[in-house]
Amino acid sequence: MKKFYLCKLCLIVFGALLSKNLMASGKVFYCDSKAAVGVTKKGAEQYRTTRFKLKVTSEAITFGEDFGFLPKKTIPFDLGKEGSLGEYSAPNNWWIINYTAHITMRDGEFLFMQNYGFEGISVFAICENF
Numbered sequence: 001m002k003k004f005y006l007c008k009l010c011l012i013v014f015g016a017l018l019s020k021n022l023m024a025s026g027k028v029f030y031c032d033s034k035a036a037v038g039v040t041k042k043g044a045e046q047y048r049t050t051r052f053k054l055k056v057t058s059e060a061i062t063f064g065e066d067f068g069f070l071p072k073k074t075i076p077f078d079l080g081k082e083g084s085l086g087e088y089s090a091p092n093n094w095w096i097i098n099y100t101a102h103i104t105m106r107d108g109e110f111l112f113m114q115n116y117g118f119e120g121i122s123v124f125a126i127c128e129n130f
Helices: 002-025
Strands: 027-040 043-046 051-056 060-063 074-076 085-090 093-097 101-106 109-116 119-129
Antiparallel strands (some): 027 043, 027 119, 085 093, 093 101
């Protein structure tokens, strides 16, 4: 009987460690941009829509190399690291503001806005977790 309880305890501990590691690894979203626009003093330019990866953890977001505006860029949620301020509620519910960007995801709807000088970029995408 003691072996049964010991085995059960080991399974509980293993399950807890596994779930902690899965939470730390984050979720990967595949996003389809529906609109991408650049604005300068000369006017607006419509960019082609693309598909890109986005990894979200409770500490930061990381763009895949296929996101043309910030490829392989990691942006943390906390103030102090790269001047970011944000709030993480869930992998598909968060926002980040830093020096030049505002990035939000709400229920799979992704919005990226970046302003630098007299130029700006805005991207809207629908993201799904696989």
